[in-house]
Amino acid sequence: MNKAASPLRVVVAGGGTAGWMTAAALAHTLGPVIELTLVESDAIGTIGVGESTIPPMQLFNRLLGINEAEFMRATQATFKLGIMFENWRDVGHKYFHSFGTTGKDHWSAGFQHFWMHGLTQGHEHPYDDYALELQAAMQSRFAHLPDDRLNYAYQLDSALYARFLRQRAEAGGATRIEGRIAQVELNGESGDIAALVLDGDRRIEGDLFIDCTGFRALLIEGALHAGFDDWSHWRPCDSAIAIQTSSVRPAVPYTRAIAHDAGWQWRIPLQHRQGNGIVYCSRYLSQEAAQERLFATIEGDKLVKPNIIKYQTGVRRRQWHRNCVAVGLSGGFMEPLESTSIHLIQRAVLRICRMLPAGRVSERDIAEFNEQQFTDMEQIRDFLILHYKVTDRRDSPFWRHVASMAIPDSLAHKIELFRETGRVFRKNEELFVENSWVQVMMGQGIMPQSWHPVAAKLRPGELTAFLSGLRDSVARTVAGLPDHHAYVSRYCAAAEPR
Numbered sequence: 001m002n003k004a005a006s007p008l009r010v011v012v013a014g015g016g017t018a019g020w021m022t023a024a025a026l027a028h029t030l031g032p033v034i035e036l037t038l039v040e041s042d043a044i045g046t047i048g049v050g051e052s053t054i055p056p057m058q059l060f061n062r063l064l065g066i067n068e069a070e071f072m073r074a075t076q077a078t079f080k081l082g083i084m085f086e087n088w089r090d091v092g093h094k095y096f097h098s099f100g101t102t103g104k105d106h107w108s109a110g111f112q113h114f115w116m117h118g119l120t121q122g123h124e125h126p127y128d129d130y131a132l133e134l135q136a137a138m139q140s141r142f143a144h145l146p147d148d149r150l151n152y153a154y155q156l157d158s159a160l161y162a163r164f165l166r167q168r169a170e171a172g173g174a175t176r177i178e179g180r181i182a183q184v185e186l187n188g189e190s191g192d193i194a195a196l197v198l199d200g201d202r203r204i205e206g207d208l209f210i211d212c213t214g215f216r217a218l219l220i221e222g223a224l225h226a227g228f229d230d231w232s233h234w235r236p237c238d239s240a241i242a243i244q245t246s247s248v249r250p251a252v253p254y255t256r257a258i259a260h261d262a263g264w265q266w267r268i269p270l271q272h273r274q275g276n277g278i279v280y281c282s283r284y285l286s287q288e289a290a291q292e293r294l295f296a297t298i299e300g301d302k303l304v305k306p307n308i309i310k311y312q313t314g315v316r317r318r319q320w321h322r323n324c325v326a327v328g329l330s331g332g333f334m335e336p337l338e339s340t341s342i343h344l345i346q347r348a349v350l351r352i353c354r355m356l357p358a359g360r361v362s363e364r365d366i367a368e369f370n371e372q373q374f375t376d377m378e379q380i381r382d383f384l385i386l387h388y389k390v391t392d393r394r395d396s397p398f399w400r401h402v403a404s405m406a407i408p409d410s411l412a413h414k415i416e417l418f419r420e421t422g423r424v425f426r427k428n429e430e431l432f433v434e435n436s437w438v439q440v441m442m443g444q445g446i447m448p449q450s451w452h453p454v455a456a457k458l459r460p461g462e463l464t465a466f467l468s469g470l471r472d473s474v475a476r477t478v479a480g481l482p483d484h485h486a487y488v489s490r491y492c493a494a495a496e497p498r
């Protein structure tokens with residue numbers, strides 16, 4: 001049994017999206033049993049990007065008791081139903097990775113098996129016609145449907161989100177200290193972090209430190225040297241330029257990822273503006289050329305100066321080391337392509353809540369935490385590599401390089417299994433479900449050579465009724481949805497609790 005002790009002193013270093021998500025969640029769930037302090041430096045500021053999310057963010061907000069309309073108003077958020085990938089398989093080709101499911105699975109086989117069998121029986125409707133979220137996105141429609149039938153995430157202003165969470169964290173008992181961390185002081189005996197020393201010599205002592213200092217990784221790497229696994233041989237893009245512009249048209253409920261000859265560009269529509277950026281590999285494109293390309297393709301007025309970002313892809317070898325946990329960019333970065341970074345913050349924070357030490361940190365907790373985080377990261381890594389590796393593009397040195405690179409065995413197995421049999425399996429609560437893998441693998445150009453024989457058990461009339469019933473249901477549902485932009489305005493104005 002734990003003996004009554006003074007509350008665990010938790011110190012969060014950094015106040016970007018990671019810092020304030022961590023502080024808000026800890027304050028909300030563990031407020032009375034911890035003493036929570038967050039240190040951030042206004043002079044250093046935050047990375048200022050990270051606006052596209054994935055559906056589990058709904059869960060995070062609900063866990064914190066956040067009213068969705070209030071959150072959307074505060075962060076100028078729009079709904080997101082997926083990502084449009086343009087020029088990835090080949091120049092001029094497009095496909096959509098939508099949230100939710102496509103068609104209807106049988107317990108023994110995913111819907112793709114029935115669809116492929118249908119193709120041989122003269123049912124030529126594209127796979128996309130069976131995906132509700134995809135069709136809603138294409139027509140820019142959205143509404144909350146009963147039983148959460150339309151699965152969605154958000155596109156939001158990350159600075160406003162951090163500010164919104166800050167209010168909640170402070171209301172929940174977190175203390176915010178403004179100042180620059182000048183030194184991380186270690187305990188001479190244990191080697192753990194003892195305190196953060198700020199400019200002016202103010203010391204902040206703690207028992208558990210959460211490193212949310214972004215790419216600087218001041219605590220986990222700067223002080224504790226947890227190590228870094230470089231993944232740039234799989235993720236060669238190492239630079240980005242971001243810029244915000246005024247909106248020139250109503251916001252659509254999806255993010256665009258538009259490939260170019262040395263990387264890709266994003267467009268993320270919010271209520272009050274649009275987020276734009278270019279991701280590129282500096283080996284193949286100079287900063288000047290990247291900026292020129294970005295500026296030539298953006299719409300609307302530039303609202304800020306371009307934000308130039310350099311990074312190295314990879315992960316911190318130990319996400320939790322001694323009495324310090326890396327959350328956010330300090331723990332690693334793979335790239336923004338599938339909007340997974342904020343989700344990884346969420347996963348880490350919820351794990352910290354579950355594994356909060358009762359006094360001294362347990363090595364078993366550390367090992368468990370690191371294994372779980374690492375599994376998440378490896379699975380996401382594989383999914384990201386898929387977008388580059390499986391392509392028909394050979395039109396530039398960048399695409400020739402990524403198409404020919406060696407890939408992890410885990411991904412090679414997944415690709416070949418799908419190519420041979422049409423099957424995909426989700427293991428260890430993997431973030432990306434079967435539908436995601438199928439949409440991206442087919443979108444990038446893999447067509448399975450066979451499919452599950454259960455599909456052929458449907459008699460021709462049954463197959464026709466099954467497929468047309470699904471298509472009609474999707475089309476009818478989408479036709480009944482209101483315009484996304486108008487819905488967001490109404491919903492935020494009404495502030496109905498959800």
Ligand code: FAD
Nearest residue numbers: 014015016018046047050052181213214328329336341342
């Ligand atoms: P930061 O925002 O950099 O915050 C670091 C904090 O530490 C700041 O408050 C800073 O002031 C503080 N700090 C640093 N040093 C000191 C010091 N010495 N003393 C005191 N304070 C200090 N993720 C998504 O999920 N979706 C996306 O669409 C997406 N797009 C991205 C695009 C790009 C180009 C990049 C690079 C990342 C993107 N990400 C995205 C990732 C996302 O931006 C981050 O995961 C998220 O913003 C969290 O960042 P952070 O809080 O870890 O770091």
